[in-house]
Amino acid sequence: MPSLVVRMLRHGRLGDGLSVLDLGTGSGGLTAYAARRVGDQHVTSLDVDSHLTGAAGERLARLGIHPRFVTANATEHVPGTYDRIVSTVGLPAGPGLRPVLAALAPGGRIATTLGRTCLIVTGWKHTNGEVVGRVEGDMAGFMVTRSGDDYPPEHTELFAAARSTEGEEVSTGRYPVVDVANAWELRSMLELVVPGVEVAYKELDDQIRTSWLVHPDGSWARASAEWTDPPEVHQSGPQKLWTVLERIRNRLNVEGSLPLLGAQVRISQDGVCHFCRGGWSASLGDAG
Template sequence: MNWEKRADTLADRVADPDSRWRPIVAAVPRHELVPRWWDVDDSGTWVLRKGGDDLDVWGEVAYTDRSLVTRVGGLHADHAMPGERPEGVPTSSATPPSMVVRMLRHGRLGAGLSLLDLGTGVGGLTAYASCRIGDRYVTSLDVDPYLTKAAASRLATIGLYPKFVTADATQRVPGTYDRIVSTVALPAGPGLRPVLAALATGGRIATTLERTSLVITGWKHPDGDVVGRVERDTAGFMPARSGDDYPPALTGLFATARVSDGDETGMGRYPVVDVANAWVLRSMLEVTTPGVELAYEQRDRIRTALLVHADGSWARASAEGTDPPDVHQGGPRRLWTALERIRSRLNAEGSLPLLGAQVRITPDGLCRLSRGKWHAVVGAP
């Protein structure tokens, strides 16, 4: 495989010609970090792909600016047997190189500054950072011992020896760091406290918040507060997990939402939208109505969105194409109504107040957002 040429082409796509990250992207053999991955076939089933089976496909996939899923549920592609079909959602992946570079830029790395990479994955960010500031200044942390072990081994083969730590970052983060860059979405509130405690005074963090695409950056002040902003950028990362897999989805409530009439029915104002992929809309929903889980289905021209919450609330909106949807809602809260309030604000004002908002994160993990007269707190019990 002529990986050098492919890596050079990838570097042209994800970094400007004069960027200090361009030669680094071109120098890292990304295919070595992803020898196996999961793909989805036409039936929606996870299928194992092995790089060694077709070097051309391996090279094309590894050096395309895309995410590669490496773990589904509790099954890593490295451990899968031929024909095995995992069930569940992705639990680890190789982050697109462009997103890795953007997060590193937000982290403001510098010579002699220690970096904590939260969410090892395949080790891509660790590799780029090690090439830039030196591997002795880089520590990579993941909850999964196989991921840290595999990344350490694969980076060693290309001459990089950063430190790897296996720990649950929502419970404990060993050490103190000048920079923290997270490619897992962190929970506001108690789960954020260990990460904040590991950030040195004067240090900088770049992360996203769970169930949002908001890129939060900030500097740690002597009083322990992290003060910064929501960048005018977005990124979609898997949420941090504490165990081998994510907690089970609200399957029973989704089943109810698919078929029940509900306590309230009516016609919605706006077309059905795949909320999970409408990133800023989804982020505002999490800020105003935390904890909503989502599903979206399309059969022929019928589009259906489902929203559920652990408190028993649920909503179903269904319509043909962009027609106004039939809406059914149940439980203590009206989730589709909450979403429509956000969409009304977006239509009336042309934007939502999230991107560019000021942020203050207190040591207890609460994230206070503000922009003009708008204020919100994320992570409150």
């Protein structure tokens, strides 16, 4: 989506003579736009997949654009220092964010989403190493970072249990089944409340809608119903994930919004993201 790429660049606030890191090369579109804006000698594009960096380099060279391409795992090491970092992958809060923060020059600015959320976080790096900024008023959905050429299957056994097993707790849900992945505010708030949740959704021709939630601690939930009927909910494990989701949905209904967009953000040197807005606060990421 070219419009989304342009929005991310605008959030990055590029300027003449500033060095720019495009984190997540993809097809090379953002790299090309940035190179046209500040000059290709000031732009570096990084991706974990050597096929993507190589193909993008050839593609842009045919257009007369010659930025620097780097193949590296950004959650482990980011070579160089940059005045602006614009990420079109969902970066993990915590230790996986540290190499990116270290590559941001003091006084520099980052624009990124966080893994499993659709929150666009922007901020300026202070001399103490922290990044201070905000959650922007618009949202974006990007894939999470990966460490190899493809994404390994995650929580296969848990999803299998969630699809076919009787839950330890069976109840009737309060709200209709929702496709959590595409309900961006709900998905983002769920990640802040219960970090690490993975989601899935399916809608059949007979209008039976089913949503699944799983968590690495062994918790899972399944909610199924015909269209907007109250769903039958199965839950197991130490956390009742559908109950957590319904509390978030209740807050959204009662207050009309969630306290995410416009929240203040402070990212400490250890990669932990601290959010606050009014009387609400939350943290995302493990200091390790």
